Amino acid sequence: MTTRHTVRTYKSSEPLPPAEQLAGKLAALASEQDRPLDDAAVDMVINRVIDNAAVATASLGRAPVVSARGQAENHPYTPGATVFGLPQTQRVSPEWAAWANGVAVRELDYHDTFLAADYSHPGDNIPPILAVAQHVGATGEQLLKGLLTGYEIQIDLVKAICLHEHKIDHVAHLGPSAAAGIGTLLQLDKETIFQAIGQALHTTTATRQSRKGEISTWKAHAPAFAGKMAVEAVDRALRGQTSPSPIYEGEDGVIAWLLSGPSARYEVPLPDSGEPLTGILDSYTKEHSAEYQAQAWIDLARRLGTERPELRDPSNIRSIVLHTSHHTHYVIGSGANDPQKYDPTASRETLDHSIPYIVAVALQDGRWHHVASYAPERAARPDTVELWHKITTVEDEEWTRRYHSLDLAEKAFGGRIEIELTDGTRVIDEIAVADAHPLGARPFGRAEYENKLRTLADGVLADEEVDRFLALAARLPELTADELTGLTVTPIEPVPAAPKGLF
Numbered sequence: 001m002t003t004r005h006t007v008r009t010y011k012s013s014e015p016l017p018p019a020e021q022l023a024g025k026l027a028a029l030a031s032e033q034d035r036p037l038d039d040a041a042v043d044m045v046i047n048r049v050i051d052n053a054a055v056a057t058a059s060l061g062r063a064p065v066v067s068a069r070g071q072a073e074n075h076p077y078t079p080g081a082t083v084f085g086l087p088q089t090q091r092v093s094p095e096w097a098a099w100a101n102g103v104a105v106r107e108l109d110y111h112d113t114f115l116a117a118d119y120s121h122p123g124d125n126i127p128p129i130l131a132v133a134q135h136v137g138a139t140g141e142q143l144l145k146g147l148l149t150g151y152e153i154q155i156d157l158v159k160a161i162c163l164h165e166h167k168i169d170h171v172a173h174l175g176p177s178a179a180a181g182i183g184t185l186l187q188l189d190k191e192t193i194f195q196a197i198g199q200a201l202h203t204t205t206a207t208r209q210s211r212k213g214e215i216s217t218w219k220a221h222a223p224a225f226a227g228k229m230a231v232e233a234v235d236r237a238l239r240g241q242t243s244p245s246p247i248y249e250g251e252d253g254v255i256a257w258l259l260s261g262p263s264a265r266y267e268v269p270l271p272d273s274g275e276p277l278t279g280i281l282d283s284y285t286k287e288h289s290a291e292y293q294a295q296a297w298i299d300l301a302r303r304l305g306t307e308r309p310e311l312r313d314p315s316n317i318r319s320i321v322l323h324t325s326h327h328t329h330y331v332i333g334s335g336a337n338d339p340q341k342y343d344p345t346a347s348r349e350t351l352d353h354s355i356p357y358i359v360a361v362a363l364q365d366g367r368w369h370h371v372a373s374y375a376p377e378r379a380a381r382p383d384t385v386e387l388w389h390k391i392t393t394v395e396d397e398e399w400t401r402r403y404h405s406l407d408l409a410e411k412a413f414g415g416r417i418e419i420e421l422t423d424g425t426r427v428i429d430e431i432a433v434a435d436a437h438p439l440g441a442r443p444f445g446r447a448e449y450e451n452k453l454r455t456l457a458d459g460v461l462a463d464e465e466v467d468r469f470l471a472l473a474a475r476l477p478e479l480t481a482d483e484l485t486g487l488t489v490t491p492i493e494p495v496p497a498a499p500k501g502l503f
Contacts, residue, residue: 001275004267007161009256010249018194022248022268023176023201027193029270030149030180037144038276042477045147047449048112049473051285052126053489054453055111056084056104057460058289058370060495064217065104068224070498072100081131082488085495094135095231098128102224108370109219109352113292114155114283115327115413116406117162119170121223122177122283125150128227129181132234133484140479142185150181152271152279159406160268164331166259167208171226175204178230186234198243199233200226205258211331214340215349282408285444287436287452289370293328294358295434296414299441301362304417304429311419311427312364314386318422320359323396324415325403328355333393342389344380351379356391359417360384370456402432409439460491 005025010016018024059065065085072083072092080091084104092100102124105111111123129150133143154177163172179200183193204226210218237243248254256262271277288298310316322333329335332355340346341354351357351374361373364384372378379385402412412432419427435441436448450470457466472479472486479487 001272002269003272004269007248007255007266007268008264009251009253009262010246012251016246016249018191018245021194021246023197023246024190024194025268025270026153026176026180026197027183027190028273029153030183030193031188031190032273033145033184033187035145035274036276037148037477038278038281041148041276041278041280042144043446044280045144045151046473046476047444047446048123048147048280048285049126049476049487050449050453050470051111052105052123053084053469053473053487054449054456055108055289056101057453057489057491058110058456059104059107060085060460060491062107064220065100065107066496066498067501068100068103068221069495071501071503072096073498074503077135079135079137081134082485084488085491086488087490088485088488094128094131095228095235097131097134098227098231099224101127101131102227103220106223107220108289109291110286110289110370112283112285114158115292116155116159116404118158118164118173119292119327120154120158120173122151122154122280124171124174124223124227125154125178125181127224128178128230129185130487132182132231133185134487136186137481138185138484139481140476140484142187143479143484144477146181146185148277148280149184150177151283152277153177153180155279155282156269160266161259163259164208164327168258169206169208169210169222171222172201172205172254174223174226175200175230175233178227179233182230182234188234188238192234192237195241195243196230196233196237198245198247199236199241200230201247201254202244203229203233205254211353212336213338213350215347215353217349219349284434284437285449287434287444288368289373290352290358290368291332291355293325293332293413294352294355295436296412296431297322297355297359297417298362298368299435300414300417300429300431301359302366302368304419304427305363306366308427310421312387314383314390316421316423317387317390318420320387320391320420321418322355322359322391322393322415323418324355324393324399325413326395326400327403328399328413328415329393329395335393335395344385345376346379348374355393357388359391360388363387413437457489461489462492465489465491
């Protein structure tokens with residue numbers, strides 16, 4: 001069973017004990033060690049560990065990943081944690097491993113997602129929790145429980161508390177979830193986890209400018225920073241240090257000044273004591289390296305372009321209008337009013353948040369590739385630019401309603417496409433969810449996750465390294481502490497050296 005907890009602002013004159021605060025309730029959830037394990041949730045944790053390794057492997061040579069890894073290398077530590085791309089024997093301090101691995105996982109925007117009142121990539125919980133697990137010599141079962149907590153709390157917060165309408169970046173839900181997951185991993189008491197959650201939230205609340213306009217490389221660093229702060233928050237809490245409280249409900253707290261104000265009420269759903277943590281089953285991964293709202297549109301566009309090749313020629317097209325949700329229209333669509341979303345010289349980070357660009361390329365190419373589809377020469381191709389500039393979005397109330405629905409059977413992330421050709425004919429089609437979605441045409445299972453790793457590792461990892469990792473990940477719940485250090489990957493060729501910074 002799940003209980004909805006009402007969260008609101010309290011005046012300083014109104015006492016609110018820790019146990020009644022949202023942070024306290026999250027800490028209570030995280031401190032409960034004897035919850036039963038759900039088989040499907042356990043299996044999905046393994047899938048997402050594989051998924052993270054896949055997308056991290058594909059990004060090992062990209063500049064933000066090289067930079068973050070270089071920073072981590074300058075913080076060697078024993079016992080420490082491993083870093084994607086480095087030998088297993090090379091260890092760094094766990095907060096820096098969380099940082100480097102977090103950037104590698106997020107760089108291509110290619111791992112799992114959950115969307116409801118707000119947005120999230122709950123797989124961002126894995127790097128910090130795994131880093132601490134390796135550092136302290138935890139077992140696979142301890143790691144599993146920590147990851148289930150991290151996923152559960154982030155997804156439950158995302159279901160209830162909207163950050164983006166106040167231009168707060170969604171990693172503000174990640175700091176608390178990662179800290180709570182580490183608390184579960186370490187079997188900490190409620191008070192220590194409570195203090196860690198408060199610090200993690202306080203230090204990871206930032207604006208959404210990182211996802212607006214000319215999107216910078218910080219987009220990959222933002223969740224890694226939240227994971228790093230979560231590790232540090234737990235460290236401080238273990239040393240007896242306390243946090244701002246009530247962090248959510250205080251008169252000068254997050255709700256009162258950063259969210260919907262003193263009169264706001266949020267209903268946060270949390271599983272009851274004794275219930276298994278299954279929130280991870282509500283999330284879904286990506287088949288394509290692009291913003292999640294683009295996944296279904298890529299599938300629809302590549303199908304339409306294959307079935308009707310004439311749609312690929314901009315001279316045949318008068319206009320293409322995507323009728324879609326509020327989020328898709330205002331964040332990655334023409335409703336964002338970002339000129340950069342139509343700029344052929346825009347950064348990769350900007351292009352993967354431009355649904356007009358993504359639909360144009362998928363329509364013309366009949367596929368989506370994590371490198372080729374973003375190449376500068378691909379973005380600058382004249383016929384693509386011409387087609388791209390004929391694509392706009394509009395919000396459709398029904399698609400917005402379905403986007404926000406908590407009924408997973410009707411929750412949707414696509415929309416309706418209306419194409420007007422120059423000869424006056426119209427092509428109308430629609431798609432609700434991506435092909436890889438659990439309700440899509442080709443849902444992802446273990447075989448698809450494994451294939452994703454093999455595909456992205458081609459030419460980067462030796463086949464033996466891929467086989468080793470997959471065999472180890474499949475045994476996650478039973479791994480010993482020594483075996484847990486193997487949940488990383490080392491490439492065939494040495495990774496690029498990082499540019500010099502301060503250290």
